[in-house]
Amino acid sequence: MFGFEECSKEQKAHVDTLVEYFIFSLEGQLYVKEKFREHDEKKGIKPNSMMLDARKFQEIVEGLIKDSERAKKKSVNYCDNFIFEQLKPTLAVHERSFEDDREMYKEIFGEEFKAAIVEKAKKNGWKPPWE
Numbered sequence: 001m002f003g004f005e006e007c008s009k010e011q012k013a014h015v016d017t018l019v020e021y022f023i024f025s026l027e028g029q030l031y032v033k034e035k036f037r038e039h040d041e042k043k044g045i046k047p048n049s050m051m052l053d054a055r056k057f058q059e060i061v062e063g064l065i066k067d068s069e070r071a072k073k074k075s076v077n078y079c080d081n082f083i084f085e086q087l088k089p090t091l092a093v094h095e096r097s098f099e100d101d102r103e104m105y106k107e108i109f110g111e112e113f114k115a116a117i118v119e120k121a122k123k124n125g126w127k128p129p130w131e
Contacts, residue, residue: 007079012072015079018087019068022094023061024115027128029098030057031118032105039108054129061130 033053040046071082102113118126
């Protein structure tokens with residue numbers, strides 16, 4: 001009645017869907033960052049130290065999963081706050097950042113970045129560190 005009841009099944013499903021999409025997007029971004037690093041090494045360019053590495057992506061994923069599990073055990077209000085004040089805004093920032101990476105990927109490699117590229121790499125043995 002006042003938002004103190006337990007997080008609903010719908011909210012839990014919403015959190016799971018958003019987290020799953022976020023992790024999927026992080027996989028894509030990690031893959032792109034690795035390709036940029038390989039490209040720079042071939043060109044003899046020192047990799048940018050500001051570029052996120054696999055360890056940082058793993059920390060992000062682990063934190064995301066931990067926070068989402070905590071939110072799903074809390075109240076309706078807490079879960080709503082997590083979804084609309086934390087998870088969605090963070091995902092939006094990530095997507096804007098990844099948009100720039102996708103544009104740079106197209107410039108460097110001459111093809112649009114698509115999720116199928118990551119899926120093909122995974123079939124060929126590439127794995128993100130959190131798997």
